[in-house]
Amino acid sequence: MKIKFASRMKTVPRSFIREILKVTTNPEIISFAGGLPNLKMIPIKELENACDSVLEQDGTRAMQYSTSEGYYRLRKWIADRYMKKHSLLVTPDDILITSGSQQALDLVSKVLLDKGTQVTIEKPGYLGAIQAMSVFEPRLSAVPVTETGIDIQALEKNFKTKKPKLFYAVPNFQNPSGITYDMETRKATAALCKKYNVIFVEDDPYGELRFSGTDLPIINKFLNKTGILFGSFSKIVAPGLRLGWVCAPKTIMKNLITVKQAADLHTNFFSQRIVYEYLTKNNLDTHIEKLKAVYGKHAKAMLACIEKYFPSEVKFTRPQGGMFIWVTLPAKIKAMALLKPALKEKVAFVPGDPFYVHTKNVNTLRLNYSNAEPDMIEEGIKRLGNAVKKLISK
């Protein structure tokens, strides 16, 4: 039987990272390719206790169908934390629990995007967002990020000419670039979104993971509850439980709940109960301090190794938090061309290509430092440095 697939299947990219991850299951390969939290940093004992306690308290009720909006107390916990951390007035009704913040991208796209809807993203931009939105066939345009965040002049030009419905960004320790918007850029971004009536979609999975510099307000703080905000427990508790959330204005929320019902009825209830139990019985801030110390150490180690082992023509970002460093090779070296020799040296990374929408054969690449120990970081960067040098001298 010959099958004609939906037209969207021509535009949805397959996740390049998920494909690379398959290659890197080989234990001999040192992988900087994934975006995985460090296994050692998952608070397993505490989650185990939370698990026991939920089963003891709830019994079968922890395993029954539940509400599409998500567990009320967990939504309240999230709302309260926005108040505490950002003085952002949010109620539980403004929060929808999703299967990771990846699902938030799917749901928001469903609610707002028609075929051809103009959407602005960052350049480079989070590939999971490019993938999730592409399913709904929007017109994507990308605005470059600089060391201080999105290029504000370019963003205004983009808003003027493209008239996008929404602008999607990861302002803290961006995936893939590791770049963070400074205060001025945050305010300017909010002002532009207001001026041009663009819905700002702020994806903030790494915001709590700042290991240098000072915390900055979320951009939605300047938007008077007109924007959309994503959060996630994947990077601060555990990713395998697939728990994220979207915080949105009432009219959008109503529609999000409808498409959430259609997508999977509701998010795994047992996991929602476990994480809520974990959050109430433990001090999340103490855990986050530990995470920041470890990721800060890893980042420092990787940056030192890059300086030591990479040729001086190679440029790179210096993240203040999160999990990624973005590397720019000399213009003539394509990241895709580096991948094969790097894998031969038994080291993996993600070439920049999947983070762009209309650009191919780029000279940029992403390195993850959260999931490899410092000694492996040294060995891996040494190997990668060798592969780069060989390619340059060719």
Next chain:
Amino acid sequence: MKIKFASRMKTVPRSFIREILKVTTNPEIISFAGGLPNLKMIPIKELENACDSVLEQDGTRAMQYSTSEGYYRLRKWIADRYMKKHSLLVTPDDILITSGSQQALDLVSKVLLDKGTQVTIEKPGYLGAIQAMSVFEPRLSAVPVTETGIDIQALEKNFKTKKPKLFYAVPNFQNPSGITYDMETRKATAALCKKYNVIFVEDDPYGELRFSGTDLPIINKFLNKTGILFGSFSKIVAPGLRLGWVCAPKTIMKNLITVKQAADLHTNFFSQRIVYEYLTKNNLDTHIEKLKAVYGKHAKAMLACIEKYFPSEVKFTRPQGGMFIWVTLPAKIKAMALLKPALKEKVAFVPGDPFYVHTKNVNTLRLNYSNAEPDMIEEGIKRLGNAVKKLISK
């Protein structure tokens, strides 16, 4: 800010059931509205042991990111069960683990439906499917089910005139009607799908729950691996873990994995591990025997009460398994008009309306018997019978 939502939001119905469920949280109301498995029948001790055992064996690995396809051993277990129960040759690569079979509907719709794609469903049909597919703006047409399954003559006429891309059906103990396709109807359905090149999407969440009559082959058995098959652990293990699956031919599977990545990266890994552990350490068939005994008892009790308390003009189906009875009121009584007086009598049901696509103000309704104990069934049906009688005599 005035927001223009995607055009699909005009056609996606909000789940009426999920709305009713909110009303029925009042403990005084006896609810036959939900589609909830009986809480007492969730094997909680065994799941608790499975949980402990997973955490002991895997530790943090049970909480890490995982593959989009799903846990390999769980996929193999499902493939093996198809072989054992239906002599259907399925490999783990033919299985994708989803967040409940509701997500299978979302993913299959994404892969196959464009705006305007012609899709055939049953009349009445599963409202979760109507909702999930509507997101992609297909043209839905519905073919009536009779006591022996889909009306084959009407189905052929539909295939001839509408030329649908796919036909979606729940052939075992259908939700909402409780009806089961007989052997002849199964073979005829498969033959028609082959003849008219229609992709058959067989949703089978209740197939294992037959409490009378004899098991019949799944329709995909007659389709030589061209159809799509959904399954779920929600009704046989526990729904709150949100674990279902889709079994599909290779070309379709490749596309399903891409949209699964985009939808939520992967299904909750901890729950996949727990359920797999449960399945290997316990005898699922023994558990299912208990489920069937209980649901059979409930169905029998409800049918007896309907005969006792409902006026004789009321017609109803006699399910051989699953969780639902479908009631047809006298033509002049609208199910929607019955809902308010019924809620006043403190009994809830789902009016037939949301199970139809182009029909409104119907005289049919759905009753669930899995989630109320026999004494509550008697009291509830008595109350509902009173409400019906009052409405008839008006």
